[in-house]
Amino acid sequence: MFHERIVRTVLAVTAGYVMVLGLWLGWLVQRTPPETVPYQIIGLLAAFGSALGLGMIWSDRPTRADRKLVKRGLEGWATIESARRLAETADHGQITSLRLRLTVPGSATYTGRVLYEVPEGQGERFTPGATVSIRVDPKDRDRIILCP
Structure with a gap:
């Protein structure tokens, strides 16, 4: 939110x-x-x-920049290397620090970290070893967004 x-x-x-x-x-x-x-x-x-x-x-x-990233970003995937819960949100989600191994076709694999609000009941999707879909900004590879 x-x-x-x-x-x-x-x-x-x-x-x-x-x-x-x-x-x-x-x-x-x-x-x-x-x-x-x-x-x-x-x-x-x-x-x-x-x-x-x-x-x-x-x-x-979502902000205009996030909507643009979802629409025009490079499609890829990320494997979760570690997930550390930081806090609970008002709607019973969990703010989680995710360390990711990011893969974007046509480029080398690299690592990154993102803070993400894991919705209630979806914790199993964000466990170490799980793979999630991502979008990466082609101009700034450190700017990523997790796709639901």
């Missing part, structure tokens, strides 16, 4: 909502019929919830 991006999105949506709320309280509410105020409040809360939900969906997407 992209926790920092989600926090920034929540802060930005909340700041925008506070500005809209200030505009509504300072200018618009005095120019509308009093019997419509409860409906306006419901509309403002619905807009805030919708903006927050859409913003969180948007911020949980």
Whole structure:
């Protein structure tokens, strides 16, 4: 998950909502019929919830660089040499340090290390000796992404 991006999105949506709320309280509410105020409040809360939900969906997407790497990176595979669990995530996954032997067709095998969040229930896929699919940036062979 992209926790920092989600926090920034929540802060930005909340700041925008506070500005809209200030505009509504300072200018618009005095120019509308009093019997419509409860409906306006419901509309403002619905807009805030919708903006927050859409913003969180948007911020949980992979970055543009990661999407580009998955689409245009060199296809290869990696054999896991060692896996060391570092921490548990909020959704019961494991942040794991993986030492990999990377193979990209047309080049020599090399080693690398990557931090990866292993989802709950998929620990057996990331044990030493297992092989995983990867994509490698052709311009920077140290930049790799594990493919599900």
